[in-house]
């Protein structure tokens with residue numbers, strides 16, 4: 001998904017003439033091994049264990065395009081993008097990986113990726129959300145997976161990345177209904193059965209914490225549910241006091257049901273693993289006061305432990321129960337044991353620090369949403385969005401608080417204006433810093449098994465459309481062929497992965 005709350009948007013005209021110039025210069029830039037990037041070249045790939053996986057990722061709606069082709073039906077993000085409430089732009093065509101996957105896999109080979117993280121579009125594979133499989137959808141994912149495998153690239157596959165089939169949203173309200181659990185499980189089973197002979201790394205639900213907060217409390221992302229006085233936008237339906245909790249509850253049960261099915265019917269034959277990914281904020285106290293330190297603890301409980309605690313201990317954190325009361329659903333005994341231990345690994349998604357300030361008043365309000373239940377104001381400070389140390393800290397957090405489960409850093413990357421120079425020096429510095437932080441965490445005993453940059457290509461950014469991008473490759477949207485151009489970061493990553501001197 002990338003940045004949860006990106007800095008205020010400025011409308012930017014596309015500055016393609018500059019870009020043409022840069023593209024002309026690119027071969028010069030890339031061939032120059034003496035490029036002076038201001039980072040110490042103090043580690044190499046050989047410092048990582050041989051089994052450590054380096055990859056990069058995209059997601060279905062953001063990269064595939066062909067949104068109305070070959071039997072695919074809209075997801076809730078298609079609906080949102082076309083509603084005019086979003087940042088502008090949509091995924092109708094975007095980078096068109098649906099048609100260009102062979103070319104893209106070739107680029108992955110050129111860079112030297114071990115793995116590619118992508119998601120399956122549920123409404124492409126099963127257009128009504130349940131029932132009949134779309135043969136064209138099946139064929140596409142088989143083709144993509146085969147292309148990756150035949151080039152020695154591991155597929156890491158996410159099943160739900162904010163893109164619920166609109167059909168299920170319309171039929172019963174999607175994730176607010178417990179009906180979603182069976183439908184998700186059936187969809188997961190199709191994926192395990194059809195692709196599991198080649199796919200060994202499954203992520204069920206991406207960022208349930210942000211999905212619930214953004215889509216059901218603040219309501220600024222699909223399905224745009226919230227209730228007054230909460231929410232950043234006017235929502236036509238929803239309940240900010242209850243639905244975020246309900247939705248995460250259903251996400252956890254859907255995840256656990258799919259994982260349990262995998263363990264029962266597929267694991268012996270396929271030997272893969274099933275995990276879940278979490279948007280890992282690092283929370284930083286706003287001041288040095290005791291109150292703000294306490295507020296930071298509450299922020300972790302409500303936004304991170306919310307997901308992790310049930311997965312590890314089979315129940316929600318006690319403090320959540322205290323503050324949210326009966327609005328927080330309860331796991332039955334059977335559900336609790338289903339959820340407990342149901343994640344083989346945790347996907348870490350890190351982009352941001354949030355600063356946290358105690359706000360005791362919010363807990364005194366009768367009518368509270370998720371955010372008010374935290375009893376804190378949480379904000380992203382522009383001057384301190386994140387640091388490499390922050391990634392190290394969130395990896396450490398999983399080790400120290402949750403017994404060091406296997407983790408993959410599944411998303412991390414730097415946004416720049418889409419039309420920035422191909423010579424993306426700040427991104428190279430960012431990657432150097434954050435990969436170094438992963439190495440530090442690894443050396444201090446963390447069970448981190450892989451690092452994936454966001455994103456492989458410039459894609460349709462869910463919260464920022466085509467204004468900013470994170471890709472290792474620029475995609476020229478004005479070119480009917482959507483030609484891809486390597487940025488300096490692609491070359492840097494490639495050199496790093498191949499054990500060559502980096503710039």
Ligand SMILES: *[C@@H]1O[C@H](CO)[C@@H](O)[C@H](O)[C@H]1NC(C)=O
Nearest residue numbers: 227228238239240241242327
């Ligand atoms: C939200 O749900 C709670 C619990 O059912 C209820 O008390 C409250 O009135 C609802 N709020 C809205 C805005 O519907």
Ligand SMILES: *[C@@H]1O[C@H](CO)[C@@H](O)[C@H](O)[C@H]1NC(C)=O
Nearest residue numbers: 284381383384386387389390
């Ligand atoms: C930025 O974060 C670092 C820790 O990562 C901290 O030491 C520093 O004080 C922060 N700066 C601000 C302005 O919050």
Ligand SMILES: *[C@@H]1O[C@H](CO)[C@@H](O)[C@H](O)[C@H]1NC(C)=O
Nearest residue numbers: 392393396399400441444445
């Ligand atoms: C390294 O791990 C130990 C034990 O978990 C922990 O106490 C320490 O804070 C960690 N150091 C860093 C720099 O994260």
